[in-house]
């Protein structure tokens with residue numbers, strides 16, 4: 088295992104063991120749920136949106152380390168961002184994971200510069216069945232953001 092792989096493994100385990108923003112929101116929020124039957128992962132989240140900005144978020148769920156760590160990293164990454172920025176981040180993540188086509192957003196010379204901790208998940212690409220585990224939180228987020236902006240359309 089390379090040094091970078093080892094570092095990435097540590098980052099994933101840290102998020103899995105100490106998930107950020109686990110729980111639920113008390114104030115007004117949208118809720119979305121998803122699951123990944125191939126692995127048994129479940130993920131749900133609350134997102135509070137005000138004036139197009141994600142002011143808070145909370146996650147619930149259970150499953151493998153990849154699915155839950157991905158959700159925890161996502162929580163860290165989206166709070167304080169606008170809905171557009173969160174959608175852009177979702178797209179970049181899905182490109183990195185080869186879920187959607189595009190030019191890789193990740194700079195191999197500067198690990199973590201573009202996607203932060205999320206880049207720790209790129210090793211999962213080598214295990215196609217686990218890509219769905221990493222993607223679960225993001226697909227669920229997309230649903231929540233669609234719901235949050237329903238009134239605007």
Ligand code: ZN
Pocket residue numbers: 123126127128150151152153154220
């Ligand atoms: Zn899984």
